[in-house]
Amino acid sequence: MRLGVVTLFPSMFHVLWDSGVTGRALKRGIVGLNLWNPRDFTHDRHRTVDDRPYGGGPGMVMGVQPLRDAIHAGRAELGEGCRVLYLSPQGRRLDQAGLEALATQKALLFVAGRYEGVDERLVDVEIDEEWSIGDYVLSGGELAAMVMIDGLVRLLPGALGATESAQQDSFVNGLLDCPHYTRPEVIEGRRVPSVLLSGNHEAIRRWRLKQALGRTWLKRPDLLSGRILNLEQQHLLAEFIREYQAEYGE
């Protein structure tokens, strides 16, 4: 997969090369990442990248010509088949299913807005999809782009090592993750669940699935609504609920 970002702050993206899953994937060539800065496409001596909004009011808007030229440069490099994604609170709310759909694309160009945003006509003409990482306002689209890039890269074949892929499985099935434990066996008098020390891999698998189902029921019941559980999942969730209600009486 080839990724590109149009951003006024390219240095923010160095972290993706420096560490973790994304750093390894980039080094291995599993994913490519190029950056285009609208400031490099300015023609005035002050290298102006913002402009005043028609109709007045506070704040500025991203200048059209440098942004448009940067997007065109990105499209030219990534190929006309690339999907151009604009990060904004008006976009489709990001979730795992959205990441999985995007991960099937050959090339994505993220446009990270700054100031009050981007001229609506550029959005209409240059943007294929608008995406949001949540209902709040950030200073720029860069962190949103990095969130999406991190979530996407994890889904690419070969990006996760063997030890990490299990973590991936636990959420990809649309459930919250099960609890995790490591040494020491006792912390503040609290013990590791004995099943995890049993060496019985089937019992451990069922326990983890039961915990994932139960935590989802408790914390994000919306993820379960409309979802068809198989017989094992129905049995495990019912068992979790019985035990929870017996312990907490609710």
Ligand SMILES: Nc1nonc1C(=O)NC1CCNCC1
């Ligand atoms: N939430 C968001 N998900 O993606 N982008 C988001 C965002 O807040 N963008 C800012 C909106 C105001 N202008 C600068 C960019």
